[in-house]
Amino acid sequence: MANQLKQILIVEDEQAIADNIAFAVETEHMEPVHAATAGAAEERLGERSIDLIVLDVGLPDESGFDFCRRIRAKSDVPIIFLTARESEIDRIVGLELGADDYMAKPFSPRELTARIRAILRRSGQAVPMSGHARPEPVFAVDEKTKTIVYKGAPLDLSRYEFRMLELMIRHPGQVFSRGQLMDHAWEEPDASYDRTVDTHIKTLRSKLRNVDPECACLQTRRGFGYCLRVGE
Structure with missing residues (x-):
């Protein structure tokens, strides 16, 4: 077929x-x-x-x-x-x-x-x-206003949440370790703890599910880190 x-x-x-x-x-x-x-x-x-x-x-x-x-x-x-x-x-x-x-x-x-x-x-x-074509993206990033829209709804994100989510949107499917996310989102990553990333990921998931209760796009790859599932 x-x-x-x-x-x-x-x-x-x-x-x-x-x-x-x-x-x-x-x-x-x-x-x-x-x-x-x-x-x-x-x-x-x-x-x-x-x-x-x-x-x-x-x-x-x-x-x-x-x-x-x-x-x-x-x-x-x-x-x-x-x-x-x-x-x-x-x-x-x-x-x-x-x-x-x-x-x-x-x-x-x-x-x-x-x-x-x-x-x-x-x-x-x-x-x-x-x-026969890629679907319209479910995420839209506005770098000038530092906002992200998910399925037509603007997300109320903190600075760190924006930077982490923006990185994963730019590289869908790629797994990022806690250290990589901290290096990208924090000005002084050495001053923060790895588990801080977990807390922000949990908050991000909650905000995405406020828009779509079935959202499961923010994935945990046990032993590796986190990634954004394409097409969710």
Whole structure:
């Protein structure tokens, strides 16, 4: 079917990283399929039609390089390697094995989805958008007046709330740690406590839900930080 969501197989044994990738993939109107091992990934490939694979090099049961070699013996499905190693030789090996791209950890989930889209476009598998165009943004930022409008309603924000929310609006889907949010929002971040960010996030959620009681766009990524869910 023309409008069927693209299936993105995420082969990653670290659950938190897999969750972040899956979240980013979903916000870009694609369907994530997770496998924590090469063996599980092989099963997924046999069960459904996969459009692209995001493949971690360091899997618990088999090297991602070896798994890629086996995939390439029978399929030309696009592959993006993920690795904690940044050496040039690793990149060369991955690309010579037939990978389409290579990203070193840590990476931006938003950049990863941009690369996924680019590869699918090149392979003639453009990802459809709802209504053939991106929906109108639910947030509007006015830098001159330092105000943010959510679903047509101006938000009554403190200086710190404005700066944190503005940063996340500018980078939807990207996870920001408490330290990153403090560095952006506070003039003297060292004089504040990390938990201060949690308090402001809680207040921000309350203000968003005053506009839309079902709002769940301000997400917690346990062990990583916070992000703004695109399209909420």
